[in-house]
Amino acid sequence: MQSIQGILEFFDQIFVNLSFWFSSQLANYLPDWAVTFVMMLATVLVLVVFGLASIIWINIFERKVIGRFQDRYGPNRFGPWGLLQCVADMVKLLTKEDVTPSKADRLIFNLAAIVPIVPTFLVLAVLPFGRGMVAADLNIGFLYIVAVGSLGTIGIFMAGWSSNNKYSVLGGMRTVAQMISYEIPMVLSVVGVLLLVGSLSMVSIVDAQGEWRLPFVVLQPLAFVLYFTAAIAEVNRSPFDLPEGESEIVAGYHIEYSGIKFAMFLLAEYINAFSICAIATTLFLGGWRGPVLPSWAWFFLKTYGLYVILIWLRGTLPRLRVDQLMDFAWKTLVPLALTNILLTALVAKLVPAHSLVGAAVFLGVNVLVIAAIAVFKYPRRKREKREVVLVHKPATPEARSS
Amino acid sequence: MTDRETFDRLAARFPAFELEFVEGTDPAVLVKGENLLELAQHMRDEEKYDFCSSVTAVDYPDRVELVYHLYSMTNEGGPAILKVHCNKEDPIAPSVVSIWTGANWHEREVWDLMGVRFDGHPDLRRILLWEGYEGHPLRKDFPGSEDEYIFS
Amino acid sequence: MTTLKTETFNLNMGPHHPSTHGVFQLKLTLDGETIVDVEPVVGYLHRNHEKIGEKNNWIQNTPFTDRLDYISPMNNEFAYVLAVEKLAGIEPPERAKYIRIIMVELNRIVNHLIAVGFLLNELGCFFTPMFYCLRWREMVVDLFEMTCGSRMMPNYFWIGGVSADLPEGFLPECKQLVSAFPGFLDELERLVTENEILQMRCKNVGVLPPEVATAFGCTGPLLRGSGVPYDVRRAEPYSIYDRFDFDIPVGTVGDVYDRYLVRIAEARQSVKIVEQALKDLPGGETATPKKKRFRPPEGDIYHRTEAPKGELGFYLVSDGSENPYRYRIRVPSFVNLQALPHMCRGHKIADVVVVIGSIDITMGEVDR
Numbered sequence: 001m002q003s004i005q006g007i008l009e010f011f012d013q014i015f016v017n018l019s020f021w022f023s024s025q026l027a028n029y030l031p032d033w034a035v036t037f038v039m040m041l042a043t044v045l046v047l048v049v050f051g052l053a054s055i056i057w058i059n060i061f062e063r064k065v066i067g068r069f070q071d072r073y074g075p076n077r078f079g080p081w082g083l084l085q086c087v088a089d090m091v092k093l094l095t096k097e098d099v100t101p102s103k104a105d106r107l108i109f110n111l112a113a114i115v116p117i118v119p120t121f122l123v124l125a126v127l128p129f130g131r132g133m134v135a136a137d138l139n140i141g142f143l144y145i146v147a148v149g150s151l152g153t154i155g156i157f158m159a160g161w162s163s164n165n166k167y168s169v170l171g172g173m174r175t176v177a178q179m180i181s182y183e184i185p186m187v188l189s190v191v192g193v194l195l196l197v198g199s200l201s202m203v204s205i206v207d208a209q210g211e212w213r214l215p216f217v218v219l220q221p222l223a224f225v226l227y228f229t230a231a232i233a234e235v236n237r238s239p240f241d242l243p244e245g246e247s248e249i250v251a252g253y254h255i256e257y258s259g260i261k262f263a264m265f266l267l268a269e270y271i272n273a274f275s276i277c278a279i280a281t282t283l284f285l286g287g288w289r290g291p292v293l294p295s296w297a298w299f300f301l302k303t304y305g306l307y308v309i310l311i312w313l314r315g316t317l318p319r320l321r322v323d324q325l326m327d328f329a330w331k332t333l334v335p336l337a338l339t340n341i342l343l344t345a346l347v348a349k350l351v352p353a354h355s356l357v358g359a360a361v362f363l364g365v366n367v368l369v370i371a372a373i374a375v376f377k378y379p380r381r382k383r384e385k386r387e388v389v390l391v392h393k394p395a396t397p398e399a400r401s402s
Numbered sequence: 403m404t405d406r407e408t409f410d411r412l413a414a415r416f417p418a419f420e421l422e423f424v425e426g427t428d429p430a431v432l433v434k435g436e437n438l439l440e441l442a443q444h445m446r447d448e449e450k451y452d453f454c455s456s457v458t459a460v461d462y463p464d465r466v467e468l469v470y471h472l473y474s475m476t477n478e479g480g481p482a483i484l485k486v487h488c489n490k491e492d493p494i495a496p497s498v499v500s501i502w503t504g505a506n507w508h509e510r511e512v513w514d515l516m517g518v519r520f521d522g523h524p525d526l527r528r529i530l531l532w533e534g535y536e537g538h539p540l541r542k543d544f545p546g547s548e549d550e551y552i553f554s
Numbered sequence: 555m556t557t558l559k560t561e562t563f564n565l566n567m568g569p570h571h572p573s574t575h576g577v578f579q580l581k582l583t584l585d586g587e588t589i590v591d592v593e594p595v596v597g598y599l600h601r602n603h604e605k606i607g608e609k610n611n612w613i614q615n616t617p618f619t620d621r622l623d624y625i626s627p628m629n630n631e632f633a634y635v636l637a638v639e640k641l642a643g644i645e646p647p648e649r650a651k652y653i654r655i656i657m658v659e660l661n662r663i664v665n666h667l668i669a670v671g672f673l674l675n676e677l678g679c680f681f682t683p684m685f686y687c688l689r690w691r692e693m694v695v696d697l698f699e700m701t702c703g704s705r706m707m708p709n710y711f712w713i714g715g716v717s718a719d720l721p722e723g724f725l726p727e728c729k730q731l732v733s734a735f736p737g738f739l740d741e742l743e744r745l746v747t748e749n750e751i752l753q754m755r756c757k758n759v760g761v762l763p764p765e766v767a768t769a770f771g772c773t774g775p776l777l778r779g780s781g782v783p784y785d786v787r788r789a790e791p792y793s794i795y796d797r798f799d800f801d802i803p804v805g806t807v808g809d810v811y812d813r814y815l816v817r818i819a820e821a822r823q824s825v826k827i828v829e830q831a832l833k834d835l836p837g838g839e840t841a842t843p844k845k846k847r848f849r850p851p852e853g854d855i856y857h858r859t860e861a862p863k864g865e866l867g868f869y870l871v872s873d874g875s876e877n878p879y880r881y882r883i884r885v886p887s888f889v890n891l892q893a894l895p896h897m898c899r900g901h902k903i904a905d906v907v908v909v910i911g912s913i914d915i916t917m918g919e920v921d922r
Contacts, residue, residue: 070685166565170587170903238680239751242904318751319678321904322587386757388815390801391783426853427641452768455858456884458869469869471856471884475768475782478789481856504771507892515604530597530921539605 012294016132043135047124051271058270059086061304062311069315093266096259101164104256108162113261115155116268122148123275126202130288130296134203141202142194145279146187149234152268153179156243159265160253171253174322175243179234181326185333186230189223192344193283196220206287211354215286219362222369223340224284228306230333231276233325235269238314242322277306339369405429408449408482416441430469430483438486439496442470446501450474451482454502457509459493459516461542466493466518488518497523515540562590567906569598575672575910576917587902592895596888596920603922607881612638612848615881617709622883623919624706625668628661628698629861631711636792637857637868638713642850649838650715651794656728656831657698657710659824663735664691665862665914666817666824673814673911674746677755683746690738693731700724713848715841729832735825739818747815756811760897760909763808770893774864774886775816776913780808786860797834798827810912817914820862849876856884863887863914883922887915 010017022042026035060083064074076082100109126141128134138144153176160172193216194200197208209215217224233240243253254265281287281302288295320328343365351358409423409431419441422432433441445451451472458469470484486495497520498505509520510529517538520526528535537544567580577598583591603622607615619634620627632654639646646654671687695705700721702710710717746752762772764780777784783804787795803819805812852874858867864886871880890913897909 066680070682071689072685166563170565238678241678315680315682317679318674318749318755319904320751321755321902323902324754386806386811386815388803388805388812388819390819391804392801393783393785393788427855428853454771455865456856456867456869456882458880458882458884460854460871460880469854469856471867471869473789475784478784480790483856502771503766503769504889504892507888511888528597530600532597539602 008292008294012131012296014294015130015296047135048121051121051124052267054274055267055270056086057083058274058307059089061307062270065308065311066315069312090263093263094260098259098261099256101256103164105162105164108158109256110261112155112158112162113257113264115158116152117155117264117271119148119151120268120271120275123279124271127275127278127282128203128206128287129299130294133288133296137201137203139199139201142190142200142205142283146183149275150179150183152272155268156253159257163253163256165256168253168255171243171255175236175253177322178236178240178243178325178329181329182230182233182240182333185226185329185337186234188334188337189226189230189340190283191337191341192220192223195341195344195348202282202287206282206289209286210289212359213354213356214359215284215289217284219359220284220340220344220366221363222336222366223344224280226333226337226340227283228276228280228309230329231280232310232313233329235272235276237269237273237310239317239319240325241314242319242325273307273310274303277303277310280306343369412441412444415444424485428481428483430485432485432487435486435488435495438484439498439501441484442498442501445472445482445484449482450476452476452502454498454505454508455481457498457505457512459512459518459540461490461516461540463542464490466490466516468495468512468518470498493518494521495519496521499523514538517541560585565903575915576920578915578917578920580906582903582906584903589898589901589903589906592898592906594891594894596891596917599917599921601922604881604883608878611876612850612878613713615878616711616713617707619883620707620709621918622885622922623861623863623866623887623916625916626661626665626862627706627708628657628710629665629859629866631708632658632793633857633859633861633866634868635711635713636859637855637870638850640857641853641855641870641872642713642848644714644842646715646842647838647840648836649719650840652831652835653716653720653840654711655794655798656828656835657701657708657716659827659831660694660697660728662824662862663821663828664694666821667691669862669911669914670742670814670817673810673908673914674752676907676911677752683742686738686742690735697724697728697731700727712841712844714844715839717841719840725832725835728828732825732828732832736822739822743818747818753811755904755908756814756912757809758807759810759901759905760912761807761809762893762897766896767808767893770896771889772864772893774860774862774890774914775813775820776864776890776893778803779805779813779816781805786858786865790858792857792859798830800824800827810908813912847876849874854880858884861886863916863919864890885919885922887913887917887919891915891920 019039019042023035023039026038030038060075063085064082067074074082075085078085078088100106123145125135126138126144156175156179157172160168160175193205196216196219197205199205212219236243254262257265278299281299285302288299290298293301344362347358347361347365351361406423406429409421409429412431413421416437419433419437424430424432451474453473453475455471455473460467460469466488468486468488470486472482472484488495495518497509499509500522506523506525507529509523510526512518513520513526514528514530515538527533531539562583562585565582565584567582569577569579579595579598581593581595582589603618607618610618616631616634619630622630667687667690671684674683675681698708699705701724702708702718762776762780764782767777767780767782773784773786781804783802785802786792788802800823803816803823805816850872852872854869854871856867856869858865865884866886867884869880869882869884870878873879894909894913898906901909
């Protein structure tokens with residue numbers, strides 16, 4: 001029993017031990033301040049390389065899963081089971097000609113390719129990938145994520161404006177409206193979790209879920225759904241991918257980009273999608289908590305599980321129109337998020353902390369709210385159901401031709 | 403095909419128009435260009451031919467003939483066919499867009515490909531060929547019409 | 555409080571666009587995202603079909619009509635062949651008539667599947683419904699290939715019959731397809747029709763009142779979606795349609811959602827017709843004896859049929875020689891497209907694409 005425990009512990013802390021060993025090796029050759037400096041650089045490097053490398057398997061994962069939804073195989077020619085497809089795509093994008101429109105604003109056009117991708121990497125710095133595996137345990141963790149994450153909007157607007165193309169401007173405007181509107185329900189829906197935890201640090205949120213012995217999705221299911229929906233709209237994924245609405249405005253804000261700059265936008269989108277799944281895992285699904293398997297394995301399992309849901313939504317749902325999108329954010333998500341905060345605050349005051357009874361009360365209140373919404377909406381849908389009328393006409397005029 | 407009865411009714415109603423009955427597999431009513439609008443108005447309002455299916459032109463050796471096929475949504479059945487003769491040098495006819503809105507693009511196509519001008523059309527431009535194209539291709543005297551295809 | 559001065563701006567959804575169903579330009583005048591005016595510009599695919607038709611002889615025009623509406627070629631050939639047979643007074647044998655109806659109705663199913671699939675694709679479903687619909691199109695097109703050797707340009711009908719009899723494996727496979735098809739339509743409806751986002755995007759978008767539709771001369775699912783129960787197969791029956799029992803689905807409001815529902819209901823009715831035709835299929839020969847040179851008598855004729863997109867009519871003028879004197883096609887998409895500006899005013903850009911998808915045009919027809 002002890003040996004099994006030891007083996008699990010070893011695998012769980014394998015990366016942490018690796019970094020300790022590395023820093024102790026460095027301490028033999030370098031003074032203290034240099035060791036700290038090199039360790040910080042190494043952490044940054046690991047994060048960036050992880051972000052870039054994860055594109056490879058996320059991209060192929062997405063394309064194969066979407067292919068299966070559409071009753072076909074995904075890419076399966078290049079590499080075993082098509083696993084090297086992303087390498088082929090990257091080579092193609094890198095070797096394409098880098099075209100800049102002649103009337104475009106050059107400086108902003110080139111900068112706009114870089115700006116969306118920087119915040120996505122910055123967000124990865126505060127996520128706890130495992131037990132003790134967080135790059136920077138800021139005590140304003142979630143606030144930092146929200147603040148930094150919204151910088152990507154500027155980059156997209158810069159891209160839209162500087163391309164000197166009406167479609168891009170439309171795409172850029174839509175993006176700004178959408179991303180700003182969906183920030184609010186996204187942040188408000190997490191406030192319930194923060195009330196329960198009492199701290200903004202991501203590590204303490206995971207620890208608090210350990211103290212409750214339950215993931216927060218049980219205590220705050222409504223908040224989970226709200227956060228997930230708002231976050232999908234934040235990162236412009238279907239069904240909210242209006243800014244790059246392929247069929248209307250033909251790729252919207254990145255219509256004039258080609259080659260490596262286009263690859264940067266793609267990268268930003270994929271890493272963003274990964275980040276929101278990771279944040280949702282940390283906040284609601286218990287982060288790296290879980291029996292038997294190493295903590296980082298649980299983290300990635302949960303994150304990729306949520307990512308499959310993202311892909312599922314992309315392959316199934318049609319796109320919302322821009323005014324319906326804004327209606328949805330302001331008239332549906334924000335009131336629900338505010339209701340959630342009120343009820344959470346109320347119940348949190350009345351109920352003992354870290355108790356199963358409290359969890360049951362939270363769950364009950366959320367279920368009541370969801371049931372109320374369903375009861376309100378369902379009869380209206382039944383009333384508005386529409387059918388065609390089948391007119392039966394007899395064939396009395398005789399056929400006059402053969 | 404227009405029945406004999408429809409023709410008799412129209413001839414009795416408009417004796418001044420000198421309508422003629424054209425025989426054939428699809429009998430038609432021949433009407434003069436200047437009387438077309440009034441007859442068309444009568445067809446739509448009294449006879450309930452509210453669906454103008456097509457407006458075509460045929461380039462005969464001595465004339466350009468416009469053919470109108472009208473149907474009725476309410477009394478279903480065969481069409482009422484109106485024919486108008488225009489002269490070949492400068493074919494011109496009144497436009498029925500004010501009566502059936504759907505004739506708009508049909509008349510533009512006839513102008514584009516056959517060269518028949520329509521009086522009173524709101525926007526008579528070429529529709530299938532580009533602006534600045536010279537000539538009207540479906541005419542029999544369009545250059546290239548006399549090329550023979552060789553079939554073995 | 556002074557009012558803000560705003561201007562409209564022009565956006566060109568040009569010929570190169572993923573969702574304009576072919577090369578077709580739209581000049582939009584926009585006020586923000588709201589549409590003030592739409593002007594469609596057609597003619598990018600003009601191939602001078604009518605003039606070439608006058609050069610071909612009567613028999614050669616039959617495969618030439620395949621190229622008009624390349625999604626439902628059997629219907630084009632059917633309309634042309636019926637017009638010529640009416641002009642010349644030829645009567646094909648009974649078996650040929652039934653085979654023609656089977657092919658034409660199968661093609662109607664294919665066309666409606668493609669129309670629905672592409673409409674959903676434009677709504678943003680990212681190809682998933684399209685692949686589902688195309689999967690079933692493959693089965694129908696396999697049947698075509700079995701019979702006439704080609705999937706898309708069949709060249710199957712002759713003046714006086716059909717060119718080849720149905721092969722051995724056709725009947726069992728067709729029966730299997732026809733019995734499985736309503737199940738697929740049920741699955742599609744279950745997945746898509748009640749979807750809330752679809753209903754939000756399609757209901758009350760692109761409304762066409764019935765009087766306006768009649769004034770524009772629209773036909774087909776566009777007209778029937780607006781509530782007018784006019785179907786050429788019942789209004790002026792041709793071929794043997796008066797022997798079959800089918801209903802005409804008619805919408806109530808006249809928006810995009812109604813047209814979508816009408817197309818699915820029409821596909822179901824086509825399956826009914828094919829079932830009845832398969833049951834009553836008589837034996838016999840499949841074509842009247844062909845003459846080497848075909849010269850119909852003089853005269854002119856206009857014959858119309860109910861193609862999947864609307865009323866397809868051929869106006870043929872013969873002067874007794876081997877070539878038509880005038881070969882004119884009344885094309886449904888060309889006429890239906892005139893109603894586009896009326897349907898789009900006041901809506902947003904995203905709606906224009908959806909409305910075009912619901913009219914279901916094919917530029918091969920519109921430009922000829």
